[in-house]
Amino acid sequence: MSTYETMSYHLETERLILRPWADSDAAEFCALLSERGKGTPTVEHIRTSIANLLSATEATGIALLPIQRRDEGDFIGYCGLIIGRSTVEEPEIAYELFQRAHGHGYATEAARAVLDAAIATGRKRLWATVGSWNAPSFRVLEKLGFERDRVTTDDSGEVVWLTRPLP
Numbered sequence: 633m634s635t636y637e638t639m640s641y642h643l644e645t646e647r648l649i650l651r652p653w654a655d656s657d658a659a660e661f662c663a664l665l666s667e668r669g670k671g672t673p674t675v676e677h678i679r680t681s682i683a684n685l686l687s688a689t690e691a692t693g694i695a696l697l698p699i700q701r702r703d704e705g706d707f708i709g710y711c712g713l714i715i716g717r718s719t720v721e722e723p724e725i726a727y728e729l730f731q732r733a734h735g736h737g738y739a740t741e742a743a744r745a746v747l748d749a750a751i752a753t754g755r756k757r758l759w760a761t762v763g764s765w766n767a768p769s770f771r772v773l774e775k776l777g778f779e780r781d782r783v784t785t786d787d788s789g790e791v792v793w794l795t796r797p798l799p
């Protein structure tokens with residue numbers, strides 16, 4: 633176990649609520665992953681993925697959280713902290729939204745809340761790893777004060793590492 637506080641799993645912003653996963657998120661999570669264009673995972677597979685996310689959170693004290701719009705009450709994606717290519721001490725911020733929800737500043741709004749939640753755990757640095765083609769994601773990170781660190785290459789191609797020290 634790390635020496636950091638457990639991340640808050642319930643975050644609220646002006647327009648959004650981030651809260652823990654429920655079984656009832658499976659169908660929407662499935663639809664979200666389908667938008668990646670690499671096929672539709674089965675709902676069974678999704679239930680396993682959600683269970684894996686919950687056990688990862690149990691082990692690490694950090695989480696990816698579903699994002700719900702306050703007014704509409706709908707699931708629009710997720711945002712949170714993961715070990716990813718980094719470490720539990722200096723985790724990665726991650727987010728993915730339905731295409732219909734892009735372009736309204738939601739990712740930035742959710743990620744700001746996650747950044748604050750990371751600060752509250754006592755962490756001193758976050759990372760993000762982004763495909764070099766992903767201009768919208770770079771822009772979100774730029775708005776949050778992340779800076780480019782280095783570029784690596786793996787199975788998914790060219791990956792840009794960005795980092796942000798936390799106060």
Ligand SMILES: CC(C)(COP(=O)(O)OP(=O)(O)OC[C@H]1O[C@@H](n2cnc3c(N)ncnc32)[C@H](O)[C@@H]1OP(=O)(O)O)[C@@H](O)C(=O)NCCC(=O)NCCS
Pocket residue numbers: 727728729730733734735736737738739740741761762763766767768769771772
């Ligand atoms: C990345 C993602 C989460 C952004 O969500 P979003 O809610 O639309 O993001 P925001 O509205 O908060 O900010 C997007 C910014 O990118 C800008 N942008 C959008 N498309 C762009 C493009 N092609 N080139 C440059 N900037 C672009 C927007 O104008 C906006 O910046 P602004 O506020 O200065 O106008 C969303 O595109 C997504 O889910 N993509 C698929 C999953 C993914 O790539 N996740 C990240 C993996 S690292």
